[in-house]
Amino acid sequence: MPSSKPRIDEDAGPEYRLDDQIGFLLRRGTQRHLGIFARHIPDLTPTQFAAIAKLFEMGPVSQNELGRRTAMDAATIKGVIDRLRRRELVTTRRDRVDQRRIYVELSPLGSKLFEDSEAAALVISEQTLAPLSPEDRASFVKLLKIIT
Amino acid sequence: MPSSKPRIDEDAGPEYRLDDQIGFLLRRGTQRHLGIFARHIPDLTPTQFAAIAKLFEMGPVSQNELGRRTAMDAATIKGVIDRLRRRELVTTRRDRVDQRRIYVELSPLGSKLFEDSEAAALVISEQTLAPLSPEDRASFVKLLKIIT
DNA sequence: GCAAAATCCTTTGCATACGAACAATATGGT
DNA sequence: ACCATATTGTTCGTATGCAAAGGATTTTGC
Numbered sequence: 012m013p014s015s016k017p018r019i020d021e022d023a024g025p026e027y028r029l030d031d032q033i034g035f036l037l038r039r040g041t042q043r044h045l046g047i048f049a050r051h052i053p054d055l056t057p058t059q060f061a062a063i064a065k066l067f068e069m070g071p072v073s074q075n076e077l078g079r080r081t082a083m084d085a086a087t088i089k090g091v092i093d094r095l096r097r098r099e100l101v102t103t104r105r106d107r108v109d110q111r112r113i114y115v116e117l118s119p120l121g122s123k124l125f126e127d128s129e130a131a132a133l134v135i136s137e138q139t140l141a142p143l144s145p146e147d148r149a150s151f152v153k154l155l156k157i158i159t
Numbered sequence: 160m161p162s163s164k165p166r167i168d169e170d171a172g173p174e175y176r177l178d179d180q181i182g183f184l185l186r187r188g189t190q191r192h193l194g195i196f197a198r199h200i201p202d203l204t205p206t207q208f209a210a211i212a213k214l215f216e217m218g219p220v221s222q223n224e225l226g227r228r229t230a231m232d233a234a235t236i237k238g239v240i241d242r243l244r245r246r247e248l249v250t251t252r253r254d255r256v257d258q259r260r261i262y263v264e265l266s267p268l269g270s271k272l273f274e275d276s277e278a279a280a281l282v283i284s285e286q287t288l289a290p291l292s293p294e295d296r297a298s299f300v301k302l303l304k305i306i307t
Numbered sequence: 308g309c310a311a312a313a314t315c316c317t318t319t320g321c322a323t324a325c326g327a328a329c330a331a332t333a334t335g336g337t
Numbered sequence: 338a339c340c341a342t343a344t345t346g347t348t349c350g351t352a353t354g355c356a357a358a359g360g361a362t363t364t365t366g367c
Contacts, residue, residue, distance in 0.1 A: 027277045029212045029229070033287045033300060034192045034205050039230050039307040041189055042324085044182045049325090057182050058353060064177045075315055081177070082187050085316065087354055094352080111315040111362050129175045139181045142305050151306070152181060154299040157290050159187040190354085197355090206323060223345055233346065235324055242322080259332050259345040 044139045051131045051138075055124075058083065060132065062091050063100065063117065067125045071116040073106065100124060192287045199279045199286075203272075206231065208280065210239050211248065211265065215273045219264040221254070248272060 029035050048057050055063070061081045066072065069080065078088030092115055095101045100121035106112035117125070140148040177183050196205050203211070209229045214220065217228065226236030240263055243249045248269035254260035265273070288296040 027212060027280055029209055029216065031300070032280070033284050033303070034189075034196060035209060035230070036300065036303045036307055037185060037189045037192055038205070040303055041182075041185045042230060043307060044185055045325085048182060056352065057186070061177055061183060064175060068177065073315080082183070082190060083353085084355060086318080086356085087352095089317070090352075090354095109315085109363070113316070132175055132180070136181050140306065143302060147302055147305075151299070151302040152179070152184065154291060154295055154302075155181070155184045155188055157295075158288060158299070159184055159191060193355085204322065221345080231323085232325060234326085234348080235322095237347070238323075257333070257345085261346070 044135075047138050048135050051135050052128050055128070058087075058091055059095060060125075060128065062088070062095065063121055063125050064132070066101065066115065066117040067122065071114050073112040074103070074115050077115055095121070192283075195286050196283050199283050200276050203276070206235075206239055207243060208273075208276065210236070210243065211269055211273050212280070214249065214263065214265040215270065219262050221260040222251070222263050223260075225263055243269070 045057065048060075052060060058081070062077060062083075065077060065080050069077075072080070074088055074092055075085050077092075078085055081088070083091065092101060092103065096103060099118055102116050102118050103113050104116075106114055140151065143151060193205065196208075200208060206229070210225060210231075213225060213228050217225075220228070222236055222240055223233050225240075226233055229236070231239065240249060240251065244251060247266055250264050250266050251261050252264075254262055288299065291299060
């Protein structure tokens with residue numbers, strides 16, 4: 012009589028399965044999205060594109076403020092801006108009034124790059140959600156916004 | 160007559176808003192989860208915990224295989240295992256048959272650490288989903304599994 | 308006005324992540 | 338047996354990400 016493993020846990024221990032955990036699933040989802048992004052916009056990372064998109068939306072803004080709007084801390088946004096500036100996609104200048112601030116502005120080249128990539132960026136979002144039905148897509152995005 | 164900005168886009172251009180894009184939301188969700196994780200299990204990163212949890216589930220397994228099961232590429236899992244081995248949470252040994260393979264095994268210390276953190280890990284998942292109603296949690300996890 | 312607190316940016320250190328290139332080893336087809 | 342191919346693990350380079358500490362500047366509280 013093979014009753015080696017009881018179905019009910021003897022210690023009433025919690026059953027942790029990695030593949031069911033929200034953190035693991037978020038990481039995998041991000042990975043899949045990253046792959047789709049890289050195929051459609053190979054010359055920018057999602058973070059770099061986020062910074063450019065936000066600059067396009069907002070116009071010139073201080074570096075840390077841009078970081079806040081794109082969910083990057085001060086150390087991270089600095090690196091991103093440094094790399095974008097090196098490619099001449101953005102320009103920076105010190106604020107005359109508040110000498111601490113560095114204003115970041117999209118260059119014409121950066122503006123053009125955004126406009127040329129905008130359609131691709133929307134395709135990326137669509138493809139990422141493609142496995143879901145249209146109703147599920149909306150509800151998924153809604154729920155994801157809530158837990159953010 | 161102030162009709163400067165038409166509600167309907169003249170160029171029928173797509174309107175990209177960063178805050179609505181799935182990639183940006185995934186990144187923000189991951190960030191929030193990471194913060195919750197660090198508060199509950201400060202001495203392990205989510206990735207390190209994932210490796211340990213999978214080893215606990217599966218028993219000894221080769222390094223690359225473990226990487227596949229935890230969604231890490233070969234370069235990433237190597238660094239994770241190196242750091243876990245340095246803390247003596249795992250042990251490694253070469254496979255006698257296949258000389259390429261390195262078997263990774265949870266040490267007693269690593270096993271104990273997992274068992275001691277398992278409850279906290281479940282709390283982390285709960286707290287991450289806390290803003291959602293119980294029904295929404297289940298549906299969110301289900302949808303997230305699909306787009307993975 | 309002035310000291311304390313807050314804000315802005317920088318730097319360092321650590322830990323993911325991934326692509327690409329590589330050496331060593333196994334496996335497959337013929 | 339042999340050779341093309343695949344797999345395993347390593348290394349390097351680049352890019353997030355965050356914590357913590359620090360310097361410079363501005364704002365606030367009194």
